[in-house]
Amino acid sequence: MNDPIASPPADEAESQERDLGRRFVELLRERDVTALEHFVTAQHAHELARAVAMLDEEERAELLELLPPEMAADLLERLPSVQAVQCIEDADPEVAAAVIHELPSDLQADVVGELEEDEAAAVLEHLEREEAERVRRLSAYSDEEAGGLMITEVLKYPADWTVGQVVDDFLSNSQLYRDYQVQYTYVCDEQGRLIGVLRLRDLLLSDRNTPLRQIMIPDPIAVSHHMTLDELYEFFQEHSFLGVPVVDDNGVLLGVVQRGDVDLAWLERADRSMLKRQGIMSGEEIRSMPLMDRVRGRLSWLSINIVLNLMAASVISYFEDTLAKVIALAAFLPIISDMSGCSGNQAVAVSIRELTLGLIKPTDVLRVWLKEISVGCLNGLVVGLLLGLVAVLWRGNPMLGVVVGVALMLNTMIAVSIGGLVPLLLRRFGKDPAMASGPLLTTVTDMCGFFIVLSLATMVIDYLQ
């Protein structure tokens, strides 16, 4: 038996990998095809990804051109998909088409789906008509429906075949079927419509002459090619299947959606929406993208953010007279803003999590609010007292302590209420609950916080000076 896989000491591994990355670039510059092939075969996926990340646009194009298409496809399969798309984008369309031809169907569709329309057309022109049409059809599905998540490598047989015929087919195509990661085999009618499912185990336990019709499980559960990611996720929570067949509107078998792929897509989407909530639209960025794309991606959010910030700042500006009289307040404004934003975001996170787990529905407004306001009162009291105490000790003015303490307490209660409920309302109106809550929340809680502390201060201005 092989030894359980052991990793070399971290330092050693690190310096090794540094050299590997550089070595790859050198091999490419020397156009040493044999050594490049050897490198791609021998290295781990992580090392390949890092080596490719070091290449510029032209070097990436050259890489795909130098390697034989099967090997280039093998490389792309092992890279993160964002890098695979980058390589295909930068390659000559003819080279790109040859490589795409060698990819498995789901990756073909993913890569082509990510290309600009004219780039995709240029590449598909170089594929055979039938393949091009299949890729185009698959890449038209979104990543968040069954058609976009399925693999098309499924085994299907006519109902009048016998167990022996299937076993012989397995035997003669064992090389081709090597990558078919499905436990089930399907039975279709002459129109390609799904009529049954075969389990490997049943094949194993049946006589060679048994027709499939006798051992298949008839009327199998299938899902529509337009079933959404959310519905699929719920489907796999209900059923302990490893995969489910996907059919078109006529019941024709198109492929299989696997549980693992649904879980992955679902969590990746959660991850993306979390980045969006934080206002990090650059979530899709990798640093080997062109500079201007990276600048534009990050600026798109920064420019919205500056407008939101100016709105909040206008509240401060409105109370400038008060601020001029009690300059000590200036240091407390960012604290109240940041602390309320934090309380609000905690409530947002819990609401999104509970929506995701199905523990609350968008209509549970009152229940959620009661749970939030009880935490908000207690936490508001604690942080309000703390900040008030600090203000008194630091500035020696008891009324200043009362003003900032009460303001933080009230604004914490406002922040958890908004933070807890906004995701519910967004979901209710069919929006992604994660999408708008962050920036929306921060701006509103900032404005409320500045307003409360400065208007309280204006009221008791005589005791503050």
Added chain:
Amino acid sequence: MNDPIASPPADEAESQERDLGRRFVELLRERDVTALEHFVTAQHAHELARAVAMLDEEERAELLELLPPEMAADLLERLPSVQAVQCIEDADPEVAAAVIHELPSDLQADVVGELEEDEAAAVLEHLEREEAERVRRLSAYSDEEAGGLMITEVLKYPADWTVGQVVDDFLSNSQLYRDYQVQYTYVCDEQGRLIGVLRLRDLLLSDRNTPLRQIMIPDPIAVSHHMTLDELYEFFQEHSFLGVPVVDDNGVLLGVVQRGDVDLAWLERADRSMLKRQGIMSGEEIRSMPLMDRVRGRLSWLSINIVLNLMAASVISYFEDTLAKVIALAAFLPIISDMSGCSGNQAVAVSIRELTLGLIKPTDVLRVWLKEISVGCLNGLVVGLLLGLVAVLWRGNPMLGVVVGVALMLNTMIAVSIGGLVPLLLRRFGKDPAMASGPLLTTVTDMCGFFIVLSLATMVIDYLQ
């Protein structure tokens, strides 16, 4: 064939589910066991989760007591694990033990692992000694190593068995093996050490009298029970297996780790660490937890945050004379703080993503910094110009525009540099890169931002008044 699964119109479904949640609570209060059993069998997982979320502590305890153990276990399997643990915690230890006895091995270990030590001991006391020991051993593994991620339901046979014996065993145990979601069957020696792997397909294609030794794949790849989640994730990136056997230090087969479970655990950890980075320690909260636990969870972060905020505010305080002379600056302080924080967090997000995908190593400091500073210069220029322009137009003072614009530009460059590099440094020192970057980053960029804008203003104070 069944119709592709269709969901009812959203509004209708919603009001239905509201009633379902209430109905469940009523059934429980009426102690109507038959109706409860029917409810648990008939409802979808999401509806069950929401119904259980409406229960208080005593009602949860009563629920497990009322239902037959197999049905209670079936219910727990369908709930989010945080709810399953809650139910077991609140139940009487004897009832809890009876339910745990019915759970699959991985869920047994997860649930018991989450209990307090004395609670776990109380529950295990009521299990048979052998089972209790197995559960205790499994629950001692962390969630982030192979032993904690594996399932122990694997099929293993001696090498001198024949294909016919295995097929007969399949046949006679088909009910028991129903839940075994593995495509592989293993061959072990007398000491239980893994010596080979059997593929279902090879069983299918071999004569009944063939001994397993002849058709097994010898020296199979296996992983140590202590292999970490990161290593497992990399392992499955390298190998296209659906699962890999797990062995102890002596090579004894313990179970199988499945690709899907590793992907899931890996993404869930990324999710958790993202919440931590945002300072939302309450990521684990659900609202049916006791109030004081929720308050404490959220306060633990809020109280750290208030200290960090006070550090940043002390910079403002230091420059109070300048601020008193140019009160207009007060409105720009929160803007500079928030905008720099945002730029910095964008850089953090990209670094963490690139580290995760393996595109950079912790030693790539210079390469990352060059990529960041080039974006930082351009974005700093744009947002600096924007804010400067706003300041001039709003306050009619050109020098104020120069001060806030230049300050925001410089601080954007500082923020992306820190944001891009801190995750690398944390990883280098063996820390979770996501863990500390957020709060650390925000405090440092706030302090720098306040310092830059206020010291610039102090220098040119004569032109600002």
